[in-house]
Amino acid sequence: MKIFDAHCDALLKLWENPQRNFTNANEIDANYERLVAGNVKVQCFALFAEPDLTIEEKYQSILKQVELFQSEILSKHNKMKHIKDWRDVARLKEDEIGAVLTLEGVDCIGDNLTKLNIFYQLGVKSIGLTWNQANLCADGVGEPRGAGLTLLGKQFVQNNNANLVWTDVAHLSEKGFWEVIELADYPVATHCNARALCDHVRNLTDEQLLAIVNKGGWIGLVWHPIFLTGTEHATISDCIRHIDHLCSLGVKNHICFGSDFDGISVYVNGLENASKYPYFINELLKHFSEDDVKLFAYGNFETYIQRLT
Numbered sequence: 001m002k003i004f005d006a007h008c009d010a011l012l013k014l015w016e017n018p019q020r021n022f023t024n025a026n027e028i029d030a031n032y033e034r035l036v037a038g039n040v041k042v043q044c045f046a047l048f049a050e051p052d053l054t055i056e057e058k059y060q061s062i063l064k065q066v067e068l069f070q071s072e073i074l075s076k077h078n079k080m081k082h083i084k085d086w087r088d089v090a091r092l093k094e095d096e097i098g099a100v101l102t103l104e105g106v107d108c109i110g111d112n113l114t115k116l117n118i119f120y121q122l123g124v125k126s127i128g129l130t131w132n133q134a135n136l137c138a139d140g141v142g143e144p145r146g147a148g149l150t151l152l153g154k155q156f157v158q159n160n161n162a163n164l165v166w167t168d169v170a171h172l173s174e175k176g177f178w179e180v181i182e183l184a185d186y187p188v189a190t191h192c193n194a195r196a197l198c199d200h201v202r203n204l205t206d207e208q209l210l211a212i213v214n215k216g217g218w219i220g221l222v223w224h225p226i227f228l229t230g231t232e233h234a235t236i237s238d239c240i241r242h243i244d245h246l247c248s249l250g251v252k253n254h255i256c257f258g259s260d261f262d263g264i265s266v267y268v269n270g271l272e273n274a275s276k277y278p279y280f281i282n283e284l285l286k287h288f289s290e291d292d293v294k295l296f297a298y299g300n301f302e303t304y305i306q307r308l309t
């Protein structure tokens with residue numbers, strides 16, 4: 001079954017060590033061979049800069065990751081196709097995999113709107129304002145101040161709207177979340193779970209989940225044990241509990257996957273990397289109808305992007 005995965009940090013792993021081979025490096029959870037084995041059809045690749053760098057260093061780091069995306073992921077794998085326009089997804093051939101660039105936190109941009117436009121031109125399709133800390137646009141979930149969006153942050157969301165770019169609320173403060181819901185035409189949560197089942201600050205309350213859905217967005221459920229159970233241990237049953245919870249809210253048409261592979265160091269038993277998706281899907285098929293599993297795995301994403309083309 002085809003998979004859409006809304007979040008991985010493989011580019012960060014390449015940036016940390018460009019000697020790593022995207023084709024099959026064991027350290028890369030979402031490497032090429034694993035994406036193929038997992039039937040992943042469209043994979044989002046996050047651009048993310050370490051929080052302890054300066055704004056300029058972050059920008060350099062992100063540019064390097066864009067370069068690695070080109071040189072290591074696209075150029076060396078002729079079946080990997082850069083999705084710069086959502087219509088490119090429908091054009092993917094049977095054996096091709098779509099690669100989407102996303103930006104996790106706009107720290108690297110500072111207040112430079114030209115740089116923001118450059119990211120749009122590079123084909124970045126989803127932008128989250130923050131990681132866990134504050135920046136010039138907003139506070140992240142880890143910022144005790146808990147502020148919402150600055151004027152600049154609001155400008156970024158408006159520019160996302162104008163460019164049909166998703167505004168990702170994962171990692172954003174709760175106040176920021178509600179302001180994005182107000183302003184964004186395309187709010188999504190690329191890697192978050194249900195707070196009702198796992199009371200972690202990175203997860204979303206039922207009210208928040210419904211607010212995203214009411215704006216037409218979707219939630220990429222994340223396969224990080226900490227966000228599934230609050231511990232370092234989780235099984236596929238825990239993933240199913242979170243999916244079930246969203247279904248009970250009546251939002252099964254807005255459930256997607258956002259693994260966070262390569263951004264996590266502990267894993268769900270049986271879902272340790274992208275190659276395990278077929279096993280995962282088989283487990284889901286024991287609990288949900290085939291039609292519903294197809295929606296979660298790919299169909300909901302496919303429906304969503306049809307609205308953007």
Ligand SMILES: [Zn+2]
Nearest residue numbers: 104171191263
């Ligand atoms: Zn993240």
